[in-house]
Amino acid sequence: MHNTWSENREGIKASSSHVTGGSLINSDEIKNPGALEAEEAPLGTDTASAMGRDGSGSNGKEKNNDYGQVGKRSSNQYHGNSKFKRIIFDKNPAPVDMSKLLSFGYVEDDAIGLSIQVKNPYLDAMEEDILYHFSLGTKTHNLPEMFGDLKFVCVGGSANRMKAFAQFIHQELELPGNPEEVSDICEATDRYCMYKVGPVLSMSHGMGVPSISIMLHELIKLLHHAQCRDVVLLRLGTSGGVGLAPGTVVVTDKAVDYSFLPQFEQVVLGKVVTRSTELDEGVANELLQCSAELQQFPTVIGNTLCTHDFYEGQGRLDGALCSFSHEDKLEYLRKAHAAGVRNIEMESSVFAAMCRVCGLKGAVVCVALLDRFEGDQITSSHDVLVEYQQRPQVLVSHFIKKRLGRAV
């Protein structure tokens, strides 16, 4: 069953015709991103969407699919993007039982356009909301004044890299002031760093799903409190490539788990809830188009395997623990590749899941630092790695400038 799905996705997304940049461009194949944004995905391309991990659907009472009500929202709100309706384990297309939803504490959002949808009925009744890991709060800071004009939130693991991106986008947008003097809004804490440059926020999120999850909860609350609208969220990261030349940039189609399924398992009060991890197709295609225009480095759209560690989960032979052979590793990577996986990182699944649930358009743009078929250790020189890490920044900067009407 996985293979059926994999082969379908392979044909649609990860074929070489979707590789752009350098000599790999085949621009005839690249559709107009504006048109794609409102385009319905062909039915039947995602045969895994109704399957459970073992191909047998939901496996017991501990498995739940929450936030299924998003499919009921107006098509206006989602620009007719059908993906929001295709939720894993959601075999039953019957109307959502609103009384049940409300009993879970959900509230319907009357927002027009792409407002930030916190899904927490308690939040607005709180006298004060302390965003603890940001050292910000609704009583101590005027969040609408500080953040109300944000349109792009760019996040990445490393604090140094996100500071560098803030300085880079400051230059690229030709904003007044000295780019070197960007200041860390979260300087009272060392959990994350945060820089605001015009309509762009640049933030670090640390490594791994739990670390980015804390940041996303507080970021989404911040955007809600600040009354932001039409925000695009972009993760700029590094990754291991799967059958790609080092330096290739991967724009994520779906974030997949260790079984190559596009889902994220969230524990809520001791119960496992499964959420979909499909990202916004329109933004992904827009980014691919940007790479075609830049012609500086190869870029592909593919699935991204999101793991919870760097060594055993990714099949590395160089960790403190390794209980498998080189051939076992290669077999797993081959299966991943057959399922459309083009890179491996550690944050995309919860990023995609939370973007979907909260009505945020999100994209994951990671450079592959090495080809995992060739090795495990990152041995490129410092200068080469620095240049690779700039590639997602260059691509996202071009995307932002185009959206703002600033691209040349």
Add this chain to the structure above:
Amino acid sequence: MHNTWSENREGIKASSSHVTGGSLINSDEIKNPGALEAEEAPLGTDTASAMGRDGSGSNGKEKNNDYGQVGKRSSNQYHGNSKFKRIIFDKNPAPVDMSKLLSFGYVEDDAIGLSIQVKNPYLDAMEEDILYHFSLGTKTHNLPEMFGDLKFVCVGGSANRMKAFAQFIHQELELPGNPEEVSDICEATDRYCMYKVGPVLSMSHGMGVPSISIMLHELIKLLHHAQCRDVVLLRLGTSGGVGLAPGTVVVTDKAVDYSFLPQFEQVVLGKVVTRSTELDEGVANELLQCSAELQQFPTVIGNTLCTHDFYEGQGRLDGALCSFSHEDKLEYLRKAHAAGVRNIEMESSVFAAMCRVCGLKGAVVCVALLDRFEGDQITSSHDVLVEYQQRPQVLVSHFIKKRLGRAV
């Protein structure tokens, strides 16, 4: 079945007679730590150890228990501690099939005493091992010279806090030089910070299991390459208390998962492997004894719930997503408390699991910043929080000084 286990543990570990510090000391109940280290735990106290998550044992071929061979090691190596033999899902006490183990690539370790046991047959054959996230390597750094004398590795989430601990332990050990001038050995990267102060290493690990997991793999390899012996690993952290006064320090007995079972699920090449998360009983009791001697703050031994996020997984009502009621939250916390859980954090499970597998004595010492029965937001003043965060440092410093024969 969980209740049986919980009540047993409750009686053994989390009763008020094991609370020390301030007016809560009952030193008659505190056993000699030296004697405890070699003591066999009473049989039958851990009825959950042969159960699966749903109480029905291993649930299918995707569940494996690796590193089961540790039970075969000499009792000399583990000081007769019986806990290493009690592995979850290990219902079959038959002799280990060595040919099968060796086929997985394990090698038997001839180490004498408590050497660091990397469980990776490929490691010593590598021409160079680059500890990428530390910016260190076996070719570029003389690791035995830099780290060979280490006896204590102290880790915590925050870089600033672990720098402060390095400066504090420098003063406490009355080492030559200016404590203010400790330098970050990992300054070439911003993933982690690392300070060496005499026999003590102070390192940050970021937030969440994946982040600390990367650090532990590279740390254990570092200790192996540096030929360190008899190292104790201590995590100093912050946490949410479960039925404890804010400021109480919790020394972890077992790290438990969302079902309150003492296990950690690690994905290895697409398969879920379950590892035990019991920590060293001798070190925990030694720490409790230290608190009794200090008489500065209350300390308890209890189970620690390790979650993969800060909001939904911990039952917080103040995240961007919340689909449960206040009563649902309280019910989950009550169940946790009944299972012996005294605090909640986000790193202890993989810390405990990796310490066990690699033959490292480990302890988790976290202060509770709030009582989760009373609320979700951390509202204490900055000064109060700073003082709370120093408590694990004060306790661990006393432990280190005693071990070095420096305590007054």
